[in-house]
Amino acid sequence: MIEIIDKLALYFQYPFVRYAMVVGVLIALCSSLLGVTLVLKHFSFIGDGLSHVAFGAMAAATVLSLTNDMLLILPVTLLCAILLLRSGQNAKIKGDAAIAMISVGALAIGYMVVNVFSASANITGDVCSTLFGSTSILTLTQTEVWLCIGLSVVVISIFLLFYHKIFAVTFDENFALATGTKANFYNLLIAVVIALIIVLAMNLVGSLLISALVIFPALSAMRVFKSFRSVIICSAVVSVFCAMLGIIISTVAGTPVGSTIVVVDIVAFALFSSVGLLAGGIKA
Amino acid sequence: MAQIICRDVVLGYEGKIVVKGLDFSVFGGDYLCIVGENGSGKTTLMKALLRLKAPVSGQILTGDSLKPYEIGYLPQQTNVQKDFPASVEEIVLSGCLNRCGWRPFYKKEERQIAEDNINKLGIGHLAKRCYRELSGGQQQRVLLARALGATRKMLLLDEPVAGLDPVVAAEMYELIAKLNREEGITVIMVSHDIAAAVRYASHILHLGYEPLFFGTKADYLNSDVGKSFMAVMGGAVQ
Numbered sequence: 001m002i003e004i005i006d007k008l009a010l011y012f013q014y015p016f017v018r019y020a021m022v023v024g025v026l027i028a029l030c031s032s033l034l035g036v037t038l039v040l041k042h043f044s045f046i047g048d049g050l051s052h053v054a055f056g057a058m059a060a061a062t063v064l065s066l067t068n069d070m071l072l073i074l075p076v077t078l079l080c081a082i083l084l085l086r087s088g089q090n091a092k093i094k095g096d097a098a099i100a101m102i103s104v105g106a107l108a109i110g111y112m113v114v115n116v117f118s119a120s121a122n123i124t125g126d127v128c129s130t131l132f133g134s135t136s137i138l139t140l141t142q143t144e145v146w147l148c149i150g151l152s153v154v155v156i157s158i159f160l161l162f163y164h165k166i167f168a169v170t171f172d173e174n175f176a177l178a179t180g181t182k183a184n185f186y187n188l189l190i191a192v193v194i195a196l197i198i199v200l201a202m203n204l205v206g207s208l209l210i211s212a213l214v215i216f217p218a219l220s221a222m223r224v225f226k227s228f229r230s231v232i233i234c235s236a237v238v239s240v241f242c243a244m245l246g247i248i249i250s251t252v253a254g255t256p257v258g259s260t261i262v263v264v265d266i267v268a269f270a271l272f273s274s275v276g277l278l279a280g281g282i283k284a
Numbered sequence: 285m286a287q288i289i290c291r292d293v294v295l296g297y298e299g300k301i302v303v304k305g306l307d308f309s310v311f312g313g314d315y316l317c318i319v320g321e322n323g324s325g326k327t328t329l330m331k332a333l334l335r336l337k338a339p340v341s342g343q344i345l346t347g348d349s350l351k352p353y354e355i356g357y358l359p360q361q362t363n364v365q366k367d368f369p370a371s372v373e374e375i376v377l378s379g380c381l382n383r384c385g386w387r388p389f390y391k392k393e394e395r396q397i398a399e400d401n402i403n404k405l406g407i408g409h410l411a412k413r414c415y416r417e418l419s420g421g422q423q424q425r426v427l428l429a430r431a432l433g434a435t436r437k438m439l440l441l442d443e444p445v446a447g448l449d450p451v452v453a454a455e456m457y458e459l460i461a462k463l464n465r466e467e468g469i470t471v472i473m474v475s476h477d478i479a480a481a482v483r484y485a486s487h488i489l490h491l492g493y494e495p496l497f498f499g500t501k502a503d504y505l506n507s508d509v510g511k512s513f514m515a516v517m518g519g520a521v522q
């Protein structure tokens with residue numbers, strides 16, 4: 001035990017490990033906040049679709065050798081978030097089909113583009129790390145850390161400022177709309193924030209595992225707590241805790257960061273499920 | 285000037301017409317009951333009045349500077365998912381949201397309104413409970429408390445007493461009548477219960493028969509459709 005603590009103390013002397021921790025905690029916090037809304041509005045698949053779009057955009061950015069690939073990834077993902085949300089509403093092409101189309105399409109095009117145009121010798125490695133985020137979190141530059149902090153502040157403030165509106169629109173969109181709340185605007189806002197979170201979280205867990213980061217803490221909290229506020233608070237705490245634990249384990253054991261965090265999230269989900277079953281839910 | 289004016293409104297879904305020839309006005313302080321059998325388009329009309337659904341043709345105008353944020357609404361069904369985590373308190377409070385505008389937090393007085401409405405509907409002991417674990421009648425009262433929070437000029441209710449036992453239903457009718465009488469709130473109510481409709485309403489709209497009946501309660505009681513329904517209901521209710 002002492003050894004492990006010593007080892008950790010040593011690791012945390014390195015700035016890149018500290019960066020990873022800061023970024024990890026912020027991303028976990030942001031992704032958990034909207035997870036509840038996403039799950040309840042049946043939007044979880046949008047998160048999944050968007051992460052593939054972000055992958056496609058990242059591939060394109062690599063090929064174009066942009067100095068800051070965020071400049072491409074962010075707007076493309078935002079645009080797709082808005083498009084997907086609209087298609088979900090007027091359902092000409094059924095929402096889930098549209099999402100499947102866009103997400104698989106982006107994945108295929110992204111992979112092809114990388115294969116055809118990339119000059120890198122280790123294409124499989126590059127693709128793998130974008131998909132699973134293997135080591136990228138330990139190679140964050142200071143600029144990326146600041147960008148991440150900035151985006152997190154934006155996400156968290158939007159959430160806090162519009163918390164009551166997000167609740168109303170999630171609980172009963174028709175009532176909100178009928179009584180003068182601009183539900184469409186808030187839906188749009190939710191889509192924009194989801195896109196921000198996805199782009200943020202790509203750094204941490206890679207694009208394939210983002211949905212897990214968004215959904216698991218929310219589902220865990222919903223097993224046990226029964227008011228919206230307690231569920232949000234609980235899922236934020238669970239998410240941050242799991243991310244910290246995951247980062248520590250992966251640093252010590254040398255496992256990939258993203259998948260370690262997701263595995264810890266899954267364990268937490270199993271725990272909460274059993275507590276929920278045993279207690280029949282805490283009344284609050 | 286009227287608060288809501290319907291001019292030759294036709295309502296329907298994907299080419300299938302549900303109601304046509306809707307021509308009526310609702311003035312401030314009116315109590316309009318919309319009656320008609322299942323599937324005659326009462327809920328559809330409610331949604332059109334709330335602008336949740338566009339009419340196939342015709343116009344629905346609002347006048348008297350009636351704004352959406354002054355309207356309270358009790359839906360017939362709220363498709364709340366089975367596992368939605370929300371407490372009674374949170375839901376009733378969300379009815380006051382339209383008083384906030386862009387302000388991100390509720391003021392003390394809005395919390396007070398929510399609390400008063402919870403007490404008015406006798407669900408104070410349920411305030412901390414989870415909505416989805418309540419009985420149908422309890423859920424209905426929660427949604428009505430929410431609707432009251434949103435109401436400042438007009439209250440639209442779609443079958444407000446469905447699922448309530450007779451005593452609570454009678455209390456509910458009295459409460460709504462009191463709001464109408466004492467605070468001048470315009471009430472538009474969909475109901476199956478024609479006996480209650482003619483007891484409380486000032487105006488009746490009867491859907492499902494050609495031509496549609498719209499007029500005051502007195503006219504309704506003298507009309508053919510009104511007479512035949514009262515005869516049937518009289519037999520059934522007494």
Ligand SMILES: Nc1ncnc2c1ncn2[C@@H]1O[C@H](COP(=O)(O)OP(=O)(O)O)[C@@H](O)[C@H]1O
Binds near residue numbers: 320326
């Ligand atoms: N979303 C919908 N899509 C298609 N048809 C609908 C829809 N909702 C209601 N209808 C049809 O419209 C008619 C009127 O329904 P509704 O307004 O709910 O009746 P009521 O409230 O008077 O019982 C019914 O025939 C119903 O089948």
Ligand SMILES: [Mg+2]
Binds near residue numbers: 328360
């Ligand atoms: Mg109906």
